[in-house]
Amino acid sequence: MASSPDPVSASIAVRVWRGVADAGEFQQFEVPQQPSQTILDVVTWIQRHADPSLSYRFACRVGMCGSCAMMVNGIPRWTCRTHVNKVMQNNSLTIEPLRNLPLIKDLACDMTVFFEKWKQAEGHFQGASTRADKVARLSPNSPQRRVADAATECINCAICYASCDVVSWNADYLGPAALNRAWSLQNDERDTATGRRLQAVAGDGGCHQCHSQQGCATYCPNELNPTASIAGLKRQVTQAWLRGGLRKRHD
Amino acid sequence: MTEARLYLAQRLSAAIMAPLVLIHLGVMIYAIQGGLDAAEILARTRGSLLWGINYGLFVIAVSVHATIGLRTLLREWASLRGTVLTLLCWLLFAALLTAGLRAVVAVVGLP
Amino acid sequence: MKPHRKQPLYLAFLLHRLSGLGLALFLPFHFYVLALALEGNAALDGFLHWSQAPLVKLAETGLVFLLAIHLFGGLRLLALENLPWRNSHKNLAAMAVASAFFVACGFLLRSF
Numbered sequence: 001m002a003s004s005p006d007p008v009s010a011s012i013a014v015r016v017w018r019g020v021a022d023a024g025e026f027q028q029f030e031v032p033q034q035p036s037q038t039i040l041d042v043v044t045w046i047q048r049h050a051d052p053s054l055s056y057r058f059a060c061r062v063g064m065c066g067s068c069a070m071m072v073n074g075i076p077r078w079t080c081r082t083h084v085n086k087v088m089q090n091n092s093l094t095i096e097p098l099r100n101l102p103l104i105k106d107l108a109c110d111m112t113v114f115f116e117k118w119k120q121a122e123g124h125f126q127g128a129s130t131r132a133d134k135v136a137r138l139s140p141n142s143p144q145r146r147v148a149d150a151a152t153e154c155i156n157c158a159i160c161y162a163s164c165d166v167v168s169w170n171a172d173y174l175g176p177a178a179l180n181r182a183w184s185l186q187n188d189e190r191d192t193a194t195g196r197r198l199q200a201v202a203g204d205g206g207c208h209q210c211h212s213q214q215g216c217a218t219y220c221p222n223e224l225n226p227t228a229s230i231a232g233l234k235r236q237v238t239q240a241w242l243r244g245g246l247r248k249r250h251d
Numbered sequence: 252m253t254e255a256r257l258y259l260a261q262r263l264s265a266a267i268m269a270p271l272v273l274i275h276l277g278v279m280i281y282a283i284q285g286g287l288d289a290a291e292i293l294a295r296t297r298g299s300l301l302w303g304i305n306y307g308l309f310v311i312a313v314s315v316h317a318t319i320g321l322r323t324l325l326r327e328w329a330s331l332r333g334t335v336l337t338l339l340c341w342l343l344f345a346a347l348l349t350a351g352l353r354a355v356v357a358v359v360g361l362p
Numbered sequence: 363m364k365p366h367r368k369q370p371l372y373l374a375f376l377l378h379r380l381s382g383l384g385l386a387l388f389l390p391f392h393f394y395v396l397a398l399a400l401e402g403n404a405a406l407d408g409f410l411h412w413s414q415a416p417l418v419k420l421a422e423t424g425l426v427f428l429l430a431i432h433l434f435g436g437l438r439l440l441a442l443e444n445l446p447w448r449n450s451h452k453n454l455a456a457m458a459v460a461s462a463f464f465v466a467c468g469f470l471l472r473s474f
Contacts, residue, residue, distance in 0.1 A: 074365030099366075163366050169327035208258035211379075212442055214371040214451065228447040235444060237255055238262075262443070265436050272433045276465060279426060284472045286414055289406035293399060317386045324383060347389060354396035 012084065013092040014042055016054065020105050026094070027051075039079035039087070040068050043095060043107065056107040063221065066157025070107050071096040076162040078221050098162040114158050114177070121178035122200040125185055126193040136190050148187035151180050151229045153222045160216035160226055172205030176216035176226030179207050183229035186236060198236055207233040257319050264316040271309045296358045303359040310351030318344040374435060374455040381432040388425060419473045427466035434458035 010033045015026040029046050040058055047054040058068040063081040070079050072087055073094050084093070101109035129136065138145055160176040161167055167175050182201045185191050201207045210230045217225040282292065296302040322340045325331045331339065367373075398405040412418065438454045448454075 076366065165367065165372070166327070202255045204254045206254060208254045211375050212371065212439060212451075213375045215366060215369065218369050218371075219366070225447075231443050231447060234258070238259065238444065241255070241259060262440065265440060269433065269437060269440075272429060276426065276430060276433075280465070280469050280472055283422075283469060287410045289399065289403040289410060292406075293403065313389065317382070317389065320382045321386055324379060347393075350390055350393035350397070353400075354393040357397045357399040 010091060012042065012088060014046065015092070015094045016043070016046065016107070017096040018054070018106050019103065021103055024103070024106075033084065033091075037084045039070070039072050039077070039082045039084060039093070039095065042084060042093065043070075043079060054107070055105040064155070066155040066159075066221075069098055069157045069159050069162070071099060071162065076159040076219050078157065078159070081221065098158055100162050100164070100167045101158065109158075111156075111158060114156070114161055114175070117174045118156070118178045118181065120200060121174045121182045121206075122193060122197040123178050123181040123185065125188065125191055127190050128192045129190070138189065142189075144187050144189060147232070148184050151184035151187075151224060151226075154180055154184075154224060155222065157221070159219050159221060160224075163215035163219045165213060165215065166209050166211060170205065170209055173209045174201065174205055174207075176210075176230070179210070179233060180216075180224060180226035180229040182207075183232050186233070198233075198240060201233050202237045207237070210234075257322070260315055261319045264312040264319075267312045268309065268316065271305060271312070274305065275309070293358065297360050299359060303355065303362075306355045306359065307352070310348065310355055314344055314347040314351060317347060370452045370455060374438075374451075374458075377431060377459070378435045378439070381428040381435070384428045385425075385432060388428075416474075419470070422473065423466050423470040426469040427462055430462035430465040431459060434461050 011030045012033050014029045014031050016029060018024055018027045029050050031042050031045050031050075034041070040061060043054070043056050044058075047056065056068075056070070058080065059065045060067070061080045063078055066078065068079040069076060071077075071094075072079065072082055073089060074096075075087075076098055077087075079095075087093070095107065097103050097107045097109045101111065101114065104110050140146075140149070154177055156177060158177065160180075164173075164176055166173050179201055182197055186194050186197060191197075207230045210227065212227050212231070214225075214227045217227050220226070296306075318340050321343060322336065325336060325339070395406070395409050398409055413422070435455070435458045438451070438458055441454075442451065
């Protein structure tokens with residue numbers, strides 16, 4: 001006869017950042033440990049049982065939406081996919097809002113600048129066909145499509161943005177996510193804005209600010225590599241310069 | 252496009268310097284044996300067109316490369332921007348280039 | 363060091379930047395010493411004699427390491443930015459450090 005597992009009786013000392021904008025401090029909670037507990041479970045427990053005024057974001061709880069990203073012991077993670085027993089240090093945890101983003105309250109950041117930079121990088125598809133045209137036939141195995149697909153799974157969780165030190169040192173820097181999307185689109189053979197997009201990512205705050213630290217690649221939960229994408233953009237700019245100089249293009 | 256141009260200048264000067272640095276490392280490791288002596292060094296370099304081109308090119312490239320590198324460092328770690336940064340960088344470039352070319356003349360001599 | 367920075371390629375970046383800074387700070391001094399030759403061999407020899415001291419040779423070895431690591435790390439970056447992407451950058455960075463150490467040891471051993 002199978003015996004039921006021993007109840008885990010230990011508790012975790014959790015430091016959580018509380019505050020608004022630039023003002024705040026850590027608040028300590030004692031959270032009961034449970035089997036297969038995730039960081040999101042911990043935060044949820046605190047809000048439901050200890051302090052209902054704790055503000056945080058989540059949505060899907062299953063590692064698909066990216067809404068629950070926070071700094072856990074100084075590393076940006078999806079809290080719903082981070083198990084407590086994998087990251088806990090001496091039965092304690094530190095949970096903070098994502099780095100490099102303005103704080104709204106407690107663990108919730110203002111994502112506006114992240115999406116603004118996405119737009120500045122021309123991070124949206126621009127095509128020439130209409131609904132009256134035939135559907136474009138693309139081979140998923142063409143070399144260029146493989147390159148585009150390798151970078152396409154970004155769900156805008158901002159973990160790469162939080163892990164990037166160039167973002168923290170240079171407010172103008174578009175950041176790994178926006179540039180990664182730009183690269184994916186540059187390799188979409190249906191896209192008609194590649195000239196304009198290259199201008200957008202080659203300006204001040206663009207791809208040349210990347211120092212290839214690869215924090216983005218280290219921490220991206222979807223295993224994307226923005227550094228590789230940004231290197232691709234740098235190559236495209238160099239090739240454009242070799243071909244005819246860096247003049248403003250209009251398309 | 253400033254950042255793109257600076258990036259290209261930085262990488263180009265780096266590419267030019269790659270073989271020059273290898274040569275420099277080689278010369279240093281060769282020459283250090285038995286101690287350095289002014290006469291020995293200068294006998295190698297004085298009046299030599301090849302050493303003149305080697306070190307002259309090296310100085311020009313390193314002046315560009317070091318200035319742009321320091322510019323990035325000052326922007327990111329000292330938060331310098333705009334006119335202050337531009338002026339400072341032109342000063343650094345001029346200082347490195349002048350001191351460097353003077354050193355080349357000292358060691359190779361004038362044509 | 364902030365936890366998120368404790369990964370090899372951040373350290374590679376730091377090494378590259380700090381070696382560049384060290385070399386940039388050394389350069390004016392280097393140019394000044396070489397220009398002593400304008401005043402005649404004796405002026406340059408005076409400095410070179412001072413530089414025979416073991417601590418100075420050790421410092422010179424350090425400088426050789428900085429130059430070598432900046433060169434090899436720089437070659438890795440040029441490859442990263444201009445050649446097709448490879449995933450082996452941690453290995454390349456480690457090789458750069460090892461090669462620079464090898465070069466610096468070569469200098470050190472020959473300087474004594």
